[in-house]
Amino acid sequence: MALPVVKTLAECSSFQKTVLPYLPQLYDLPxxxxxxxxxxxxxxxxxxxxNxxxxxxxxxLFLAPVFLLVSEVNKNYSQVDRCWSILPTIYNAHYSLYAHLNGLETSRLDHLLAFSVVWSIxxxxxxxRKGGYSIGSEDYRWEALRKYLSPALFFVxxxxxxxxxxxxxxxxxTTPTYVMLLAAPLGETMSTAxxxxxRVLMGLVLVEVFADQQQWNFQEAKRIYQKTAKVPHKFEQDDLDRGFVVTGLxxxxxxxxxxxxxxxxxxxxxxxxWTSQVLYNWTFLGAMSYLILFQASTWFTELITAEKYEDYKEYQRRVGKFLPKLVSDLPGDFSDQKAKPKVEKAEKKDGAPKKSLR
Structure with missing residues (x-):
């Protein structure tokens, strides 16, 4: 049988009961x-x-050698990035389709799939719009990394x-979706929770939309400013001279x-x-790995950015990486500026003006 027989919701989260018995199917499937x-x-x-x-x-697993072959042939190592926006939705759609074909309750899975489609769009x-930008990793990161690794090590x-x-x-x-699928035969339907x-997931996508749009507006304004030397409406020259966005979100x-x-x-x-009524389960590996990836990727991105923009290190000191800083470790109160770092003129040691964040 493709789906394990579970008698309680908690069993839906059992790795030994819902995953291990089906691994042999992987060998026969090809x-x-x-x-x-x-x-x-x-x-x-x-x-x-x-299963x-x-x-x-x-x-x-099938996609991995495809990504490898295409990247080595084209010498473009962002092949996974190009599929980043659609693969999780493909997996979620797969679980929803499987439930539909087997006549299971799909309300929860359909709502999840609706969010996933919006996320992908x-x-x-x-x-x-950004010509190849990806939430996961960008090609310029791989190109920068190639400078530190030998060709053999980079291939590995x-x-x-x-x-x-x-x-x-x-x-x-997307493995939590599998847990939700296993709960469907038990008659679990959509609840208030x-x-x-x-809705929380949709709200987080909305935050991403606003953040991306603010970044896009700033980069477009900077491009126009650098091309025409004119400051676009609603932008400050000091902000554009700094080179990176520090307003809004x-x-x-x-x-x-x-x-x-x-x-x-x-x-x-x-x-x-929540669906399987447990505090934790084996699918934490996905979320935890995602957090680790973003920690490493963001660290490397900021390393490159700090080398490009002289004020970025001060921005790092004043603004939290992901979460807002509740207490600033620098002098000055940001409350009257709504936590908006601004540029002011300060004096260099030699007396020449220098920009710094405030």
Whole structure:
């Protein structure tokens, strides 16, 4: 049977009961697909007979060598980034489809899928609008990293992390959806708590939209200013001269979009725990790995940014990386400025004016 027989909601979170018994299906799946690749009816039978978690896991493993091959041929190592905005939604849609085909209760999964589609639309639009920007990793980071690694070591890094680990991660963060799927046969339907979880996720996407738009508006204004030497309406020359945005949500957090993005997958994990009535379960691996990835990626990004902009280190001291700083460790009160770092003229040691954040 493709789905484990669970008698209680807590059993939906049991790794030993809902995952381990189905791992052997992973070994037989490739041969089954090869033998039935031209028979849609048999493919559907295989799909329904295979545990949906194993199907999703197998797909993530299949993508890894594809990402590796394309990246090495094109010498562009952002292949996973290009799929970052759609893969989690594909996995969530897979779980929802599986539930529909088996006649299970799908209200909770459908609400989750609706959020996931909105998340994908937002991220895909932002990716293409910025010409290749991705929430996960950007190509310039990999190019910068290549300067520190030999070609052989970078190839190993591409195999193990860029292509494989990241592909696996995008599968792993959606595993709470599998837990919700397992709760469906027990007759669990949407509750008030489920509605709250869904709306919180939508709200976090909205925060990302506002943060991205503020960043986009600033970068466009800076581009116009550098091209025409004219300060666009609603912008300050000092802000544009500084080179990076410190207003709006960016006055409270150095990475408000990243903060919301990490929160999304933590909330999804908590939703899965709530559904199965446990405080924690094995799917925390996805959210935890996502947080670790963002910590490392953001550290490397800021290292590059601090080398590019002289005022960025002071911005780091005054504004929290992800969460706002409740108490500033620097002199001066930001309350009258709504925590908005501004540029003022200070005196260099040699008497020449220098810009600094206030």
């Amino acid at each position: 041969q089954q697909l090869i033998q039935s690749w031209n028979n849609p009816a048999e493919l559907q039978t295989i799909y329904l007979a295979t 949906p978690l194993i199907t999703a896991f197998a797909f993530s 937002r991220l895909t639009f932002n990716y293409w 890094f591409n195999v193990t992390f860029i292509s494989l680990a990241q592909s696996f991660l995008l599968f792993l963060i 489920d509605v709250i979880f869904a 960016w006055s409270w957090s150095r990475h408000p979009n990243f903060a919301a993005e990490q929160s999304i997958w933590v909330v999804l994990y908590q939703w899965g725990c």
